Amino acid sequence: MAAERLVVIGADATGMSAASQARRRRGPDDLEIVVFERGRHTSYSACGIPYWISGQVSGADALVARTAQEHRSRGIDLRLGTEVTEIDVAGRRVRTRDADGGGEAWHRFDQLVIATGAVPVRPPVSGIDAPGVYGVQTLGDGEAVLRGLERDGVRRAVVVGGGYIGVEMAEAMLRRGLSVTLLDRGEQPMSTLDPDMGLLVRKAMEGMGIEVVTGAEARAVLTGPDGRVRAVATDTGERPADLVVLGLGVRPDTELARAAGLPLGDAGGLLTDRAQRVRGHEGIWAGGDCVEVLNLVSGALQHIALGTHANKHGLVIGANIGGDYATFPGVVGTAVSKVCDVEIARSGLKESQARAAGLRYVTAVVESTSRAGYYPGAAPMTVKMLAERGSGRLLGVQIVGREGAAKRVDVAAVALTAGMTVEQMTALDLGYAPPFSPVWDPVLVAARKAAGAVR
Amino acid sequence: MAAERLVVIGADATGMSAASQARRRRGPDDLEIVVFERGRHTSYSACGIPYWISGQVSGADALVARTAQEHRSRGIDLRLGTEVTEIDVAGRRVRTRDADGGGEAWHRFDQLVIATGAVPVRPPVSGIDAPGVYGVQTLGDGEAVLRGLERDGVRRAVVVGGGYIGVEMAEAMLRRGLSVTLLDRGEQPMSTLDPDMGLLVRKAMEGMGIEVVTGAEARAVLTGPDGRVRAVATDTGERPADLVVLGLGVRPDTELARAAGLPLGDAGGLLTDRAQRVRGHEGIWAGGDCVEVLNLVSGALQHIALGTHANKHGLVIGANIGGDYATFPGVVGTAVSKVCDVEIARSGLKESQARAAGLRYVTAVVESTSRAGYYPGAAPMTVKMLAERGSGRLLGVQIVGREGAAKRVDVAAVALTAGMTVEQMTALDLGYAPPFSPVWDPVLVAARKAAGAVR
Known part of the structure; x- marks a missing residue:
């Protein structure tokens, strides 16, 4: 029997995870x-680019999880510098151009695996x-910024956009001495948080010497005589x-998919089923930054570009192509x-997302510390929690703090996945010892307050 | 109507939380x-004593969450230096001695709230x-150790017992220059872990210059001419x-309860219902280090002395006495x-606990890092996971690592509470960014391996 043929478009997290997982399960004679x-790199961490630019990561090589050569040695025919220009769904073929x-x-x-990723938004x-x-999307972008920083007289940086990449790049520029x-055009930076929590981020950034201008869109980039x-x-x-x-x-970078007549959602991402198969298209799979994902809390589809989802999608797709069974149930919108x-x-969900989903909620905001108050290094932390009115189901958590704050959100991520109520959360058996937490973990303090508000 | 009278035995976490919560709900005319x-202090953090002895916490005052005076100002008649010597259950009275x-x-x-706490095990x-x-149980113990450290010629410390207090005190003695x-009489220190994980702790301690002697019980304390x-x-x-x-x-310090004929479990702790009422005894409540708690994973009762449980019990008891409704569902055995x-x-559960509960399981052990491998400060971490055969239900997690390792166990604590399978855990939407986690969080890496072992 002739081998089946798998074509993958895009050699980053989803594409290469899918290829590797399929290869582990099916040998070259079978698949x-x-x-x-189209680029020159494989399996790199785009999320790591700000830390390379800041000087904390030594070079682009460190961001490459697995090189083209390593993939090829595992029996994957990897062709760099080769762009797919058309998907012929009916004809089961793709057209490429060098x-x-x-x-x-x-x-x-x-x-076919479509893992074309995303493209940066560039204001017109x-x-x-x-x-x-x-931009800060590809390793080439990173090289360009670093060359730009080496020019004489570069002292002032303007970062347009106060989301994750924006704040991380603000730190990188600060570390580079600019x-x-x-x-940010919004009320506060970090618009994935409610404005009251975004304000805390703004104040902290201003304390670092970053000038934060909100309610202001970039209208034009002005150039000098050169x-x-x-x-x-x-x-x-x-x-x-x-x-x-x-x-x-x-x-989402879905021009190819759109031209091929594949189903796209409101955010422009490919629509898939639970197995990451493009809806209605047997044998065509998609994942990572070019698809929409189900938010398990709101019940709505969303576009979330995040390496951790992309890797999970790749794993699911590779397992399914490999003859196993795997699904991606959805996300709860975690980000740190x-x-x-x-x-x-x-x-x-933040407040506006909860409202948009038709959910009514109570909120609780508490101040606590990362460790027992008396333990050296105990750092302040603000936790905001949303719970559904009536049911008391946890709807969302936002945290702004210092060391030890961010990963506490994982407790909420699991509780959201499990559909827990804030009352149930108050009894959670979280790790306690003075170097790691107050006797009531900040997340439990917030849950107690939210449970009180529900009652 | 004459006020109802609440008597609380013990002024630490459970007792004072219960008193405070009851007082918040019912005024002095009503209750x-x-x-x-019997001691001199209230509401202190026994868990903080090793860090006071080590010199990281400035003094005993820092460990006192709320002083006697503060409690009294809130309408609680607090009598220090007063020991309860008898509980007369039928007569609804207690006898005290100054x-x-x-x-x-x-x-x-x-x-009546019984919050008598625990007493240190002293080998005979x-x-x-x-x-x-x-010992290292009361603030008085802490003062005694500190005085002992000030004596001339104190250079060598032997810590008997390699559990939480033992390893924390080993650190404290090391910090004091001894x-x-x-x-430890076991195969490895930290017997709440499996021996393969305890071995990692042992090696790390030996690397710090601590001599670790296992399989050896203290047979006698030898004294000199003085x-x-x-x-x-x-x-x-x-x-x-x-x-x-x-x-x-x-x-558990339950001599009073035993003499009064109240129900005790196999570990010597008081037995309570879900509302923390002593079984079969209307109006008599107990919580904290003197009770047994239900382990939700094994279904068995256990004695676990931990401030976070004691505080939760106090809150539940105080709410119930105050006329609200609250329960303590149980623990999953989290400790850091x-x-x-x-x-x-x-x-x-660790392996021997799972076996004792009649559970059959698979194990997975993985090595990962606390941050993206390329990010500065990424520290190694070993995660061991137990999952039930057949169902794939998570049964237990053990982690040994460096910065960022311990609190990752909270993900497991929530998943255990929710009864999640390791397969479900592989899709958890945990926080990812290079400073906080590899793209696959170490807990997810372990869940993937465990899920594979279940299949």
Whole structure:
């Protein structure tokens, strides 16, 4: 029997996890695996780029989990610099073009994995393509920023967008010794938090010397006589800049899928079933930053670009192609980040998301510490909790604090997945010892207050 | 109507939480509250004593969460230095004796809270009461150890018992500049872990310069011509000691309850219902270190002396006496600790506990890191997971690592409470960003391996 043929589009987390997992289960005589990647790198951590730029990570190589050569040695036919330009769903084939402008070719597939990832949002303003304006999505972007930082006279950075990438890049620029302005069009930075919690992040950033400008969109990038960026024009005036970083987030890269007539959701991501199969398309799979995921708390689809989901999708797809059975049940919207020593975390729904989902809720906000109050290094922490009115079901948690704050959100992530009530959470047997927690863990303090509000 | 009268025996976590919570709900005209405490302190953190002795916490005052005066100002009649010597269940009264040898008296109660705590296990060997041998249970014990450390020529400490208190005191003695020997009669220290995980703790302690002697019980405390301790005799020879710390754990202090005919379990702790009412005794409540708790994973009763349970019990009792409704569903056996920079955590059942509960299981042990491998400070971590055969239900987790290891056990604590399978856990949406976790959190890596073993 001739081998079945698996074609994978995109050689990052989802694509290479799927390929590797399928290969572990099916040998080359049974399954031929071809991966097309338009870039030069495989399996790299885009989330690590800010820390490379900041100087905390030594080089791009450190961000590559597995090289092309390692993948090839495992029996995967990996073709870098090869862009897929068309998916012919009915004909079960994809068309490729060499990145160096070389030839085009068609390649048949029996199974197809679409792992095309996401592309950074670039505001459609004048000057956005000027030298000195950088995205932070690919290793090539990282190299470009680092070259930009080496130029003479680069002292002022403007970061456009106050989300995860934005705040992480603000820290990186600060560590590089630049004066930093963060622009956000919202009421507060970190719009994945409620504004009251975002305000805590803003104050902490201002305490670090970062200028935070909110309610202000970038209207134009202004250039000097040399054609390079010199300022960002906003609703509230010009902000001088020798270097501009775009941290406006990403959108699913689904042009190929759209052209092929595959189903997309409201956020532009591919729609899949629980096994990560593209809806209604046997043998076509998708995962990672190019798909929409089910939020188990709201019941709604969302686009969340996050390496941990991408890896899980790849594992599920590879297991299914490999003849096993695996599913991805959905997410609860967990995210963690930090700006210097300020840690930020959230899981579940914030207030506006709860309202949009038709949920009515109570809120509780508490102040606590990361360790017993008397233990050295005990750091303050604010925890906000949302619980459903009536049922008392946990709907969401947001945490802003210092060391030991962010990963506490994992307790909420599991409780949300299990559908626990805040009353049930008050009895959770969380780890207690003075170096690690007050006798009432901050999450339990919040649960107690929320349970009181429900009653 | 005359006020109802609440008598509380013991003014630490359970007793004072119960009193405070009852007082918040019922005023002095409705509920008279009298607390008898034989010692001199209230509401102190016994768990903090090792860190006071080590010098990391400035003084005993820092360990007192709320002073007697603060409690009294809230309308609680708190009597220090007053020991309860008898509970007359049928007569609804208790007998007290002043600690200074003063008078005895009977006091009637309508509601009684028994919060007598625990007493340290003292092996019945000769010399155990010699000067230079210390327990670590009360603030008085802490003061005694500190005075002992100030004596001339105190250079060698022997810690008897390698459990939580033992390893924490080993660290404290090391920080005080002593050479330290830890004695444990088991195969490895930290017998709440399986021996393979205990071995990791042992190796780490040895790497810090602590001499760890296992399979060796203390047979006698040997004294010098001055009557003070000079060595500990063990099965494997004498260990010189200028100072001996007893870290053999504690047993419920239930002599009063036993004499009163109240129901005790196999571990000697009071038996209660879900509302923390002593079984079969309306109006008599108990909680904290003197009761047995239900382990939700094994279905068996256990004695676990831990401040976090004691506080929860107090809250439940106080709410119920106050006219609200609250229950304590049970524990999953979570505990965290550390020795210098080595963190130790466990939740659920270890192998011998699973076997004793009639459960059959698979195990998975994985090595991972606390942060993305490329991020500065990424520290190694070993995670062991037990899952039930067939069902795949999580049964237990043990973690030994460095910074960021211990509190990861909270994910397991919630999953155990929710009855999750390891397969379900592989999809958990835990917080991911390079400073906080690899893209697969170590707990998820273990869950994947355990799920594979179940299949």
